Structures are given as structure tokens and as C-alpha cells.
Amino acid sequence: MVPATSCATLATLSTSAVDNRRVIGGLRQWFDPEKTSRVGEPPDYRFSLANERTFLAWIRTGLALIAGGLACAQFLPPLQIVHLREIIAIALLVLGGLVALRAVDHWARTERAMRTGADLPASRFPAILAIVVALGALLLVVAVLLQALK
Amino acid sequence: MTPGHGTTDRGVSAERTRLAWRRTGLSATAVGLLAARPAFAPHAGTGSTLVAAGAMAGWAVLIALAYRRSRGLKARPPVAGRRTIVAYAWLTAAFALLGGLVLLF
Numbered sequence: 001m002v003p004a005t006s007c008a009t010l011a012t013l014s015t016s017a018v019d020n021r022r023v024i025g026g027l028r029q030w031f032d033p034e035k036t037s038r039v040g041e042p043p044d045y046r047f048s049l050a051n052e053r054t055f056l057a058w059i060r061t062g063l064a065l066i067a068g069g070l071a072c073a074q075f076l077p078p079l080q081i082v083h084l085r086e087i088i089a090i091a092l093l094v095l096g097g098l099v100a101l102r103a104v105d106h107w108a109r110t111e112r113a114m115r116t117g118a119d120l121p122a123s124r125f126p127a128i129l130a131i132v133v134a135l136g137a138l139l140l141v142v143a144v145l146l147q148a149l150k
Numbered sequence: 151m152t153p154g155h156g157t158t159d160r161g162v163s164a165e166r167t168r169l170a171w172r173r174t175g176l177s178a179t180a181v182g183l184l185a186a187r188p189a190f191a192p193h194a195g196t197g198s199t200l201v202a203a204g205a206m207a208g209w210a211v212l213i214a215l216a217y218r219r220s221r222g223l224k225a226r227p228p229v230a231g232r233r234t235i236v237a238y239a240w241l242t243a244a245f246a247l248l249g250g251l252v253l254l255f
């Protein structure tokens with residue numbers, strides 16, 4: 001008889017192997033997207049186009065964040081806290097790059113789900129991005145108020 | 151799969167997608183110009199000139215990709231643009247890196 005604990009370990013191992021395969025499969029989709037076209041059935045092309053437009057909307061969001069970072073770097077005067085201007089610029093640039101990479105990942109996973117007839121992938125990313133942007137705005141409001149009170 | 155029975159797609163979804171590509175191209179133009187701007191300042195260094203060259207090259211590729219995709223969208227049914235989409239996302243991420251270089255020079 002196999003002890004229950006080792007059964008549980010085996011189960012975790014096999015699920016993590018599946019997870020790994022899924023992650024690697026997801027990465028491969030980024031580099032070799034033609035592979036996706038061999039999975040499942042092609043969906044109504046209008047759904048694919050809608051997915052593409054959602055991807056483009058995210059790309060524009062990313063580009064706007066990158067433009068914000070570039071504008072901060074070039075148009076803000078040096079701030080009172082050392083390197084604060086550079087920190088804001090880099091935060092916006094990193095966020096923009098992340099949004100772009102997340103966009104293609106989500107696009108690939110949605111495309112795959114539509115082909116296999118699975119549920120569309122759920123994502124916490126929009127909520128996280130909203131919270132990060134709101135916190136950043138709040139910090140800046142505090143910084144502006146402190147500067148005004150001085 | 152083509153649209154189901156009783157529905158007619160008169161190319162509106164392809165048109166909307168084409169316009170979305172155009173809007174994205176306009177955003178990319180703004181980013182490209184902002185990245186190239188330091189090279190036109192007086193006493194600009196070699197670094198900013200190289201960054202500007204990279205930004206212009208990346209911008210040209212982004213516009214070319216969008217143009218290629220627009221032609222694919224004109225076909226009935228529209229052809230899938232998987233490689234174009236993936237390449238566009240990677241180039242956008244590369245622009246974020248290029249923005250980091252703007253800070254250095």
C-alpha cells in the first residue's frame with residue numbers, strides 16, 4: 001500500500017509537470033504562433049478579429065505608458081528627492097513593457113481557448129494595473145501637496 | 151469557420167480592426183518621436199543619435215507590420231496575422247528598453 005503522503009506528493013509533482021508544460025507551451029506560442037493554428041477548430045474569424053483588437057488596445061495602453069515615461073524623463077525638471085524623476089520614468093517604462101508582453105500572452109491564450117472551445121482565460125492583470133496606476137497617482141498627489149506646502 | 155447562417159459580415163469587423171491598427175500606429179509614432187527627440191538637442195551625444203536611429207528603425211518596422219496586416223485584413227475571409235501580432239508586441243517591449251537608454255544619455 002502506498003502511503004497517502006507520497007500519493008499527495010506524486011499528485012503535486014504531476015500537476016506541477018503539467019503546469020510547466022503549459023508554461024513552456026505558452027512561451028512557445030509567443031515565438032512560434034503558427035503552432036496554435038494546429039490546435040482545435042478555427043473559430044469564427046470575427047472572434048479572432050475581436051481578440052486582435054483587444055490585443056491592440058492593450059498595446060496602445062503600453063505605448064501610452066512608455067510615452068509617459070519618455071515624457072517624464074525629458075520634460076520634468078529635476079525633483080527635490082534625488083533621482084525621483086528617473087524612478088518615475090523607469091517605473092512607467094517597465095510597466096509599459098510588461099503591458100505589451102502580457103498583451104501578447106493573453107492574446108495567444110485567448111486564441112487557443114477559442115480554438116479548443118475552452119473558457120476564455122480569466123485575468124487579474126487589469127485589476128492589478130488599475131491599482132498600481134491609482135497608487136502611483138496618489139503618491140504623486142502627496143508629493144505635489146508637500147511641495148506646495150513648503 | 152465562416153459566420154453562421156443568418157448573419158452577414160459586410161467587412162465591418164475587418165474595417166474596425168484595420169482602424170485599430172492605424173490608431174496603434176499613431177501611438178507608436180508619438181513614442182518614436184519622443185525617443186528620437188534628445189538627438190535634436192544642441193550638443194547631443196553619439197548615444198542619443200544611436201537611440202534616435204534605433205527608434206526610427208523600430209518605428210518603420212511597426213508601420214510596415216501594420217501595413218502588411220491591413221492588406222491581410224482586406225482578404226475575405228481575413229487571413230490570420232499571428233506572426234505580425236507577436237512581432238508587434240516584442241517591438242513595443244523593445245521600445246520600453248530603448249526608453250531606458252534615453253535616460254542613460
